[in-house]
Amino acid sequence: MKIALLTPTFVANDAVGTDMLKMAEALARPGTEVRLFADRVVAARNDVHRSDEVVAWLTDADDVLIYHHSVAWPPVIAILDALKCRRLLRYHNVTPHEFFYGISHDYMISCAKGREETSELAQMPFSGWLADSQFNKDELVALGVPAAQVQVLAPLNRTDDFLRHAPDAEFLRRFRDGRSNLLMVGRIAPNKGHAELIDAFACHVRNHDREARLLIVGKQDYRLATYRSQLLARIEFHGVGNSVIWLDNISDAQLRACYQLADAMLYLSAHEGFGVPLVEAMALSLPVVAYAAAATPETLGDAGLLWDSTDPRLYALSLQRLKQDADLRAQLVEAGLRRYREHFHPDVLAARLRDIVGIH
Amino acid sequence: MVDPVVDLQRTLAELRRLAEDLAQNAPGPVLVLPAIDPARRRYRLHELEYADGEEFVESIHRAIVKRAPSPAELLSCLDRYYRGANKVELIGELRGSAEARAIAVTITGLGMRYRLWRLARLRLLGGLFRRVACLFEIHRFFEEQKRFAQSQALRLGERDLRLQIGIDELRRKCADLAAQIAALEARGRTGSNAE
Numbered sequence: 001m002k003i004a005l006l007t008p009t010f011v012a013n014d015a016v017g018t019d020m021l022k023m024a025e026a027l028a029r030p031g032t033e034v035r036l037f038a039d040r041v042v043a044a045r046n047d048v049h050r051s052d053e054v055v056a057w058l059t060d061a062d063d064v065l066i067y068h069h070s071v072a073w074p075p076v077i078a079i080l081d082a083l084k085c086r087r088l089l090r091y092h093n094v095t096p097h098e099f100f101y102g103i104s105h106d107y108m109i110s111c112a113k114g115r116e117e118t119s120e121l122a123q124m125p126f127s128g129w130l131a132d133s134q135f136n137k138d139e140l141v142a143l144g145v146p147a148a149q150v151q152v153l154a155p156l157n158r159t160d161d162f163l164r165h166a167p168d169a170e171f172l173r174r175f176r177d178g179r180s181n182l183l184m185v186g187r188i189a190p191n192k193g194h195a196e197l198i199d200a201f202a203c204h205v206r207n208h209d210r211e212a213r214l215l216i217v218g219k220q221d222y223r224l225a226t227y228r229s230q231l232l233a234r235i236e237f238h239g240v241g242n243s244v245i246w247l248d249n250i251s252d253a254q255l256r257a258c259y260q261l262a263d264a265m266l267y268l269s270a271h272e273g274f275g276v277p278l279v280e281a282m283a284l285s286l287p288v289v290a291y292a293a294a295a296t297p298e299t300l301g302d303a304g305l306l307w308d309s310t311d312p313r314l315y316a317l318s319l320q321r322l323k324q325d326a327d328l329r330a331q332l333v334e335a336g337l338r339r340y341r342e343h344f345h346p347d348v349l350a351a352r353l354r355d356i357v358g359i360h
Numbered sequence: 361m362v363d364p365v366v367d368l369q370r371t372l373a374e375l376r377r378l379a380e381d382l383a384q385n386a387p388g389p390v391l392v393l394p395a396i397d398p399a400r401r402r403y404r405l406h407e408l409e410y411a412d413g414e415e416f417v418e419s420i421h422r423a424i425v426k427r428a429p430s431p432a433e434l435l436s437c438l439d440r441y442y443r444g445a446n447k448v449e450l451i452g453e454l455r456g457s458a459e460a461r462a463i464a465v466t467i468t469g470l471g472m473r474y475r476l477w478r479l480a481r482l483r484l485l486g487g488l489f490r491r492v493a494c495l496f497e498i499h500r501f502f503e504e505q506k507r508f509a510q511s512q513a514l515r516l517g518e519r520d521l522r523l524q525i526g527i528d529e530l531r532r533k534c535a536d537l538a539a540q541i542a543a544l545e546a547r548g549r550t551g552s553n554a555e
Contacts, residue, residue, distance in 0.1 A: 097431060101393050101414060105519075108414055109438070112431035119432070199386045207382055222526025229525065237387045302368060305375075312386060313379035321375060328366045335364075 002063040003027050003034045003357070004054050008073035010036060012043030014187075015155050015276045016068050016092055022156030023066065026350035029359055039073065051075070055082045064357060066090050066130070069121060070273075072113035077120065086127040088357070091136050092155070093273025093295075094118055099191040103227045119143050130356065132274040133295035151356055154299075155274050156349045159283040159340070167257035175245075175261045179211045182319065183262035183286070185255070185277035186269060187219040188248075190227050193268035193291060193310070195234055200266060200315035202238035207313075208320040214240075214266070215258055217247045259284040264322050267291065268310055275299045279344045282336030287329055289318040303336035394419045398426050405469035409447050414438060420451055424460045424467075448473045 005024060011017045024034045039051045049057075058065055063085035067076060070092035080087060094114035100107040122143035129150040131137035137150045175181055182201060186192040194216065201214045220228065235241050247258070265281045267290040278299045281288050288304030290296050297306055305318045322329050342348070354360065394415070403423055411419045417437045421429040429437065437450060452474030454460055455467060479485070 097434060098393060098428060101418065104522075105414065109435065112434045115431040116435060199384075203382070203384050203386075206385070220529075222529065223522070225522045225525035225529070234387060238385070302364075305368070305372065307372075311379060311384075313382040313384050314375060317375045317378050317382065321371065325366070328371065331364055331366050 001032045001359075002058055002060070003032060004037050004058055004063070004065045005034065005068065006037045006051060006054055006065060006076075006079070007068040008038065008051075008071055008076070009040040010038035010043060010045075010048050012045065015274070016070050017043065018158050018276075019090070019092070019155040020068060022158060022346060022350070023353060026156065026353050027357060027359055032359060039075070051079070055079060058083055058085045061085055064088065064127075066357075068092060069118065070094060070114070072110060072117045074117070076117075077124075080124060088128045088130055089121060089126045090130045090132075091118070091140055091273075092132055093136050093139070093271075095189070095191045095271055099189075099271065103190055103230075104223055106223060128356065134298050135295035136273050153352055153356065154279070154344055154349055155276060156346060156353065157276055157279050157344065158346070159280055159344075160346050162252055162256060162280065163283065165253045165256045167260045168251065168253040169257075171254050171257035172261065175213070175215070175257075179213050180209055180263045180323070181258075181261045182212060182214050182264055182266045183217065183258055183281075184214070184266055184268075185217045185258075185280070186267075188216075188221065188228060188231075189224060191269065191271040192218070193270045193293075194227075194231050196268040196270075196291070196310040196312070197266055198231060198234050198238065198240070198244070199312040200268060200310075201244070202240050203312035204316035204319050205238075205240055205243060207316055209323075212243060212319075214244045215247060215262065216244065217250060217255060217258055220246070220248045256284075259286055262286055264289055264319055265304075266315060266319070267296065267304075268315070269293065269296065270310075272296055272299075278304075279340060282340040282344070285333045285337060287322055287332040287336070289315055289322070301335070301339050303332055303339050305332070393428070394422050396422045396426055396428075401464065402466045402468070405448075405451070405467055405473065408451055408467065413441070416441065416447065416450075420454055424451070424454050424463070424465050425457070426463055446477060448477050452477065 005020045007016060007020060010020065012021070020036055024036060028034045035057065036048045037051045037054045038048050041048045054065065061084060064087075065080075065083055065085060066088045067080065068090045069076075071094065094117075095111050096115065097108045097111040100111060118139075122140060122145050126149070129137075129140055129145055130153050131140060131150050132153070132155050134152055137147070137152050140150050141147045182204075184192075184194070184197050188194065197214075197216075201212070205212050235244050247254070250258075259280060265277070265286050265288040267275070267278065267288055269275065269291065270293045272294045274295050278288060278290070278296065282300075282303050288300055290300055290304050290306055291310055292306040292308050300306060305322075307314045307318075322332075394411075400423075408416075408420050408423055414434070417429055417434055421427060421433065440450065441447075448470070451467065452470060455465070455470060455474075
C-alpha cells in the first residue's frame with residue numbers, strides 16, 4: 001500500500017509541515033510506503049517529492065492520498081481528478097480574508113482564493129475528511145460535506161520531541177531575572193490578535209506588575225510589515241517598549257526555555273483552525289488565559305481561563321489571579337496535562353490516524 | 361491528581377465584576393473594516409464611489425446588501441474592478457441583485473448613471489451613444505481615468521514602502537548576525553589564547 005501526503009508548500013516546522021511529518025511517521029508500517037509531495041519546499045530536506053509525480057506514483061485503488069488544505073492551490077483539482085485511489089482531505093482551515101483588510105492586498109486575495117477553493121473541494125467526492133477541530137468540521141458541513149464523513153483529528157504535534165530537548169541555558173539566564181514572563185506563540189499575522197494581546201499586557205503592567213515582560217514568539221513576514229508597524233505603534237502608545245521582546249526563528253531548545261520561563265500563556269488569537277501552541281502549553285504545564293474564539297475553546301477545554309471578549313482588563317485580572325491563587329494555577333496545569341495525555345499526546349493521535357486510514 | 365477545588369465559572373464571574381473598576385487605555389482596534397449600518401437605507405452615489413480597490417468592494421457590499429462580500433464576490437468584483445470595470449456598473453449590478461432589492465437601499469444619483477451606462481453597452485446604438493456622450497462628458501471621462509491612475513499609484517507606493525520596511529528589517533537582522541558572529545569569533549580567539 002502506498003500513502004501520499006500532499007501539500008502546496010511544505011514548511012518543516014509549521015503546523016501543517018509538522019502534521020505531515022508526524023503522519024508519515026505514524027503511517028509507516030511494514031508493507032506500507034509513505035511519501036511526502038509538495039509543489040515548493042521550504043526546508044532542508046531531500047525526501048519531499050515533486051507534486052507532479054504523485055499521480056504516477058499512486059497506481060492502485062487501495063493507495064491513499066491525503067491532501068493537506070490550508071491555502072489556495074488550483075493545480076490540486078486536476079491532480080485529484082486524475083487519481084483513482086482513495087482520497088482524504090485534511091482541512092487545516094484558511095484564514096478569512098477580512099483579517100488582512102488594510103494590511104496586505106496580496107494576503108487578502110490569497111485567503112479569499114483559499115476559502116473559495118475550500119467551497120470547490122467540498123463539492124468533490126472524497127473518501128473521507130479529516131478536520132483539525134470541531135470548528136473546522138462545522139465549516140465543512142456548512143459547505144455541504146455530510147457530517148458523517150468528517151472525522152475530527154487534532155494536528156499531530158511534536159511535543160514529545162520537544163520535551164526531550166533541554167531548555168536553552170542562555171535563554172534561561174537571559175530571562176530568569178526575577179521579572180515575570182508572559183508568553184505568546186504564533187506567527188505575526190493579524191488573525192493572531194497581537195494588538196489585543198499588547199493591550200491586555202499593557203493593562204496588566206499598568207495595574208498590577210510594572211516589571212512584567214511579554215515574550216512574543218513568532219515568524220515575521222515582510223509582506224505584513226504594515227501590521228508589524230501598527231503593533232509597534234501600539235506598544236509605543238502604551239509605553240511598554242522595554243517590556244516586549246520579539247523572538248523570531250528560535251530553536252526548539254529556546255522555545256522550550258520560553259515555555260519553562262513563562263508564568264502564563266496569553267493567547268488572544270481571533271481565528272485558529274486548531275492552536276498548536278495551546279497543546280504545547282498544556283504539555284509543558286503552563287496555564288493559559290485565552291480569548292474564546294474559533295477552535296480555541298474546544299482545544300483548551302478546562303485547562304485555561306477563557307473569555308468571550310477581548311477587554312484587556314479581563315486578561316490583566318486573570319494574570320494577577322493566577323499569580324496569587326496557587327490552587328487555581330495547579331488546577332489549570334493539572335487539567336492541561338490530563339487533556340494533553342488523553343487527547344493530544346502524539347501516540348493517541350497517531351493511533352487514531354491509523355484507525356481512520358485503516359492501518360494496523 | 362489535584363481535585364478541582366476552584367469553581368472556574370465563579371472565578372470568571374468574579375473577575376468580570378472586578379474588571380469594571382480597573383483602569384484601561386486602549387487605542388482602538390487595528391482592523392477597521394467599513395461599518396455595516398443595518399438601519400441606514402439612503403446613500404448618495406459619491407459616498408460609495410470614493411473608495412478604491414478592496415475598500416470599494418467592502419464598502420458597497422456593506423452598504424447595499426448589509427453584509428461583507430463572500431470570498432467569491434470579493435474576488436470576482438476586484439477582478440472586474442482591476443480590469444477597468446466602471447464603479448457605477450459594479451454598484452448598479454449589486455443594487456439590482458435580488459438580495460439588494462429585498463433590502464431596498466436607495467442610492468441617490470445611481471439610477472440615471474446606471475441606465476446611461478447600460479445604454480452605452482447596447483450594440484450599435486450603444487456605440488453611437490458613447491460617441492455623442494463623449495462630446496459632452498469627455499472632461500469627466502478624463503477626470504475619472506486620472507483618479508483611477510492616482511489610486512493605483514498610491515497602492516503601488518504603499519507596496520514599495522512595505523518592501524522598503526522589509527529590506528530595512530533584513531539589513532538590521534544581517535547587522536545583528538554579523539555582530540553575533542564577530543562576538544563569537546572574538547570569544548573563540550580569547551578561548552584559544554587562554555588555552
